[in-house]
Amino acid sequence: MTEVFFYIFAATVIAGGLGVVLLRNIVYSALTLIASLMGVAGIYILLSVEFLALVQVLIYGGAVMVLILFALMLTRTRELKDNLDGDQKPLAAVAALALLGSFIAAITQTTWPRDVNQITTVPFNDIGNALFERWAVPFEIASGVLLVALVGAIIIAMQEEGER
């Protein structure tokens, strides 16, 4: 059954991703992005990383999407939808396909360990422990990054305020 769900989620992820890059209406692109990200959450569940799946829903589904949708609505992009794609489209397709080909080639050429269908489940508590013992420094740096993002965004926004 795991396999079936893997294919369902994988299809969601890829279809959503294709929607993002191919659809001509930018709001629909955002919607398919949500679908794709939720599919990734499903993949995490299959990988037994429940916490990460929920984080994916919480951060991507909740917070990142709200930013993207707000940005779409603030830029009034619906009226400008006809120039969403650049002239470099065919070139980009070639580049992406070449990249994909090389990936596939690399994956098929690699010799994988024998027990490739053995996964190790990840308990929630262990993530917490690891995060606060081993990864304490990156953790604090993350807060710094977030602070910088916050301050930067506020500066940008306050500039906006000053203009009006």
Place this chain on the structure above:
Amino acid sequence: MPFDALLENYLAVFLATIVGAGLIATALIAARLLAPFSNQGNKRTSYECGMMPIGQTRTQFSFRYYIFAILFLIFDVEAVFLFPWAANLVNAGHAAFWEMVLFIGILAAGLAYAWKKGVLQWNK
């Protein structure tokens, strides 16, 4: 088998989306069958207090909302770190506690900065 139990549990979540979508779809189809549906021109204008719509409809809204969205994003990420910490604090000990105090402190400083800059206050 916990892993199977986990998948089983989330199966219900997956099903919930389907059942929910099914319920709505049933209701919409039932309404489509039962309710009158009109294509008459005036009925299909959007509501503008009885007048014809004026000006653009999909236009900007307050930029303020975007700032709140960014604030939300930051604090949501903070919550991600808070949950494993909170559930595990009893075992984690002093160091983890003070680490998190520092973490929250830095973000609270961001909030204080926003406050001081007047982002949280909509002035007239």
Place this chain on the structure above:
Amino acid sequence: MIGIMRSMALVMKVALTRKPVTIQYPEVHREIPNRDRAFPILIWDEEHDEPFCTGCHACERACPVECMTVVMKDNPKHAAGESKRRKIIDEFWIDYARCMRCNICVEVCNFEAIGMNNTWAGHELSRYDRKDLVMDVEMLLSQSKDGKVDPGLRA
């Protein structure tokens, strides 16, 4: 905070201690006062078995919205000696849809022949068509004839 709590306390107090004021209208009719002015009706003279109205056009002239039409005729009963009224109403229309219930017709009437209905029948007049609201003399008199008008009706 205290203000919010006081508001909530008041709302709960009302819910628990005070009675609803709703009147279940079609089943229960509120008592309407004697002076209630619904729509004008004509009064029936029991003594002479004819309307009081002589068709003198006073109300018609005084009506601010011109909702009345009066046609006068010679009173056949006067000719027969049964009544002192020489003229009597022949046709009388009141368009209830136009009437603004100002009581002026009642005030100007010299014969106390018209009065404002003060029963519920004067209010419950919904019709599907507004031309059904034009009352002729039969309808205007019917209530008074049947004695359904409150005796306190000020005519």
Place this chain on the structure above:
Amino acid sequence: MMVPLLQESVTTGVELQQYVILSSILFSIGVYGVLARRNAVLILMSVELMLNAVSINMVAFAVYTAPTLFVGIIFAIFIITIAAAEVGLALGIVLRVFRNRGTANVDEIDSLKW
């Protein structure tokens, strides 16, 4: 009733390669989006796809090959954190540019100074 998830090894029907292939397809889609799209917001969305592809890869490798360390999972959490910060700032800049230049089209934002 519910058993807390313990660290254990289980066999699933899906192999590691499948996750890696999924991840690479998603990554390529993201690359295409970044290269082909002109709208800045869409480019950012494509970048999100690429980041997610990387996360899938990380988590899959962590779960399949590193039984105790799960570095990949921690990494995925940090990727999400950074992605969040990046989206917030980048969209802010896009909006700023949009307000100044009236476009969210990256091809037209070609002058260094205005």
Place this chain on the structure above:
Amino acid sequence: MLLAAPAIDIDQPFVNAALGLIAFTLVMTVGVMYATWYERKIVARMQYRLGPTRTGPFGLLQPIADTFKLLTKEDLRPATADFVAFELAVFLIFIPALMVFVAVPFTADWFISAIPLSLLYILAVSGLSFIGFLLAGWGSDSKYALLGGMRAAAQLISYEVPLIMAMVGVVMVTGTVDAYQMILYQDTVPLIVWQPLGFMIFLIASIAEVERPPFDIPTGESEVAGGVFIEYSGIRWSMFQLSSYVNMYAFALLGAFVFMGGWEWPFGTDVGWGLQLLLTVVKMSLFIVFYLWVRASFPRLRPDQLMSYAWKVLIPFSLAQIFFNGFIIVYDLPDVAYLISSGLLTVGLGYSAIFIVRRGEPRKPLQMVPARATARKPEPEPAVVAAAEGAAT
């Protein structure tokens, strides 16, 4: 599982979960229908009214009549509306609301699914509904709807943060993210005793999350005249209402099991499922009555007040709560310390209600002017101007 009855002894998790969900959905739909009746009756009594009386005894058939009316009501969609967004919004608002219930334990044995990180799951899923609001606002192609959608999204995300923070406080005290374990923790003392501040924040934020007064800004009738729902009629509108009520139930249940001890407190685990279910329902009803009570008593906040209340009051207080909780846990202080710190903070929160009020000097009372020295005497003569020029010509 939910359908643990012996009659349906199907061991397939798939079928089991599906049956449980469908059964639950039907029960919930009827429950929501009657919630409207319940609400109308209670609010009516708070307002000197009777509420529905005509349909059946005490108006008990009113929800059914409403359902049929809404089903047969004309369904309109503006010609300029975006089809996909307009239709999808209904789904995207309802599905997160329903998904929340998957993780909710009704009694010790009755739940749809036992998700280990249920609290995080509930918060994550309920945070998704803003997408539906944004789409409804954007797709309707109406200014009121757009305004309402923006307000809804901003409000939902702003109050999501204090909600999460309040929950983090609870998670710290109980040491688990599992709602089931959390209920088991409260066998003698409900968490409301240890975390009054968390409870208050949860209460306020949950009202905001379900967009009920005084936080009904996105749908505020006197301003945006229905907000996001403005273009939705008939069954689509009723689906929005359904999700709003389902959300309300969800948060009431969440409050009941996180702060009130769910089915556990005060009778413990050993009582039968009937009593447990009754406890859950009673506690949930308390929350719902509270929501109705609040609805009847408060004016609506303004968007800026709403935002600043979340960010300036609730979030700092909830962060302080987290700090104190952590301090108490790490330094092994007795449990009473929770009560003291949280109680003091609650008082502070109550005091900070003045944050809504504009800061400034306290207002002077009205001046009462008894009489004016300059008051003119009434003119004895009528002000007649003989034969005014204007009139004469």
Place this chain on the structure above:
Amino acid sequence: MVAEHERSLEVVDIPINMGPQHPSTHGVFRMVLMVDGEKCVDVIPHIGYMHRGGEKLMEAMDFRQGIGYCDRTEYLAQFSAELAYVMAVERLMDVQVPERAEYIRVILTELNRLSSHFMFMGAFGIDSGVFGTSFTYAFPQREYLQELFEEVSGDRLMYAYFRVGGLAWEVTDNFVQRCHEVLKHTQQGIRDIDELLTKNEIFIGRCQGIGAFTAEQAIANGLSGPMLRASGVPWDLRKDEPYSVYDRFNFEIPVGNYGDVYDRYLVRLEEMRQSVSIVEQALEQLPAEGPIVAEKLPRRLRTPPGEVYAKVESPRGEWGVYLVSKGGDKPYRLKMRSPSFCNLSALREMCLNQFLADAVMILGSMDIVLCCVDR
């Protein structure tokens, strides 16, 4: 391409059409709010949806017929409107109104002020977002007032009770006792509203500092009534130019300090208390016997030629009737100075740079009657 960018570059303020079919424009008032985000940058009021040419109609009617139209123009303070009209005619004709009639007029007008302010309290609560509770707390009490009016005049809304020279007919026998009963309910209503709203922090937060007008602005905009008094101008016709028998009562005029929405609400609330006291005093002083109509009035009222302006303090402000007569039984020209109309003219100035939600509160605080604006 360039043109498109220029189009998208400009910062467009969304015009939001509020009204005529909107829950909170108190009738068929339409205002176009130019909104930048949530802020109003411009307000364009559109009036006239209710225009029926009432003044012109009254010029075609004699002085008795016109009274009914006064009711319909100001349907929340009917007695005030009637009073101004009959006062105008009385002044032209030089009629002395009997004292008892004057007292009854004052009692009814003040009770009418109470009922009008109850309407304001209810509707303003709804504007501020209370789910109907303020309305249902005000209206049962208002209902007692209306029942009293119905008992006296015969109609719940369109009283047509005042006549030139006095009243249409004698009040009911138990009038004084009924008034006292009704006042008890009224006071209960005032207490309820006070308790529900005045100290409620959210209500305060919604009201204070919104739509503030200084005294100078208020005078410059021609405001009157509670709007003017809330801005700190102690101007009340009942005190300053007493008409009828108002100079015999002892009452106070509430005057606000800040001129904002909250002050207007407080002024009206306090005015209700003062009105209760006026009615109580009037009931005490009311002569038990006496005529109710001036003697020697002709059946058909005819005025000498002339012009007159009669004004009363209606619940909304100065309600004036300017009447020109060329002689005869009809006015040659009639103009009503409706306070709603004059107060509404300040809407734009008050709403500028306020929030969208506040525009609703400001409009609500004006307590306009659309019939009275459009006439």
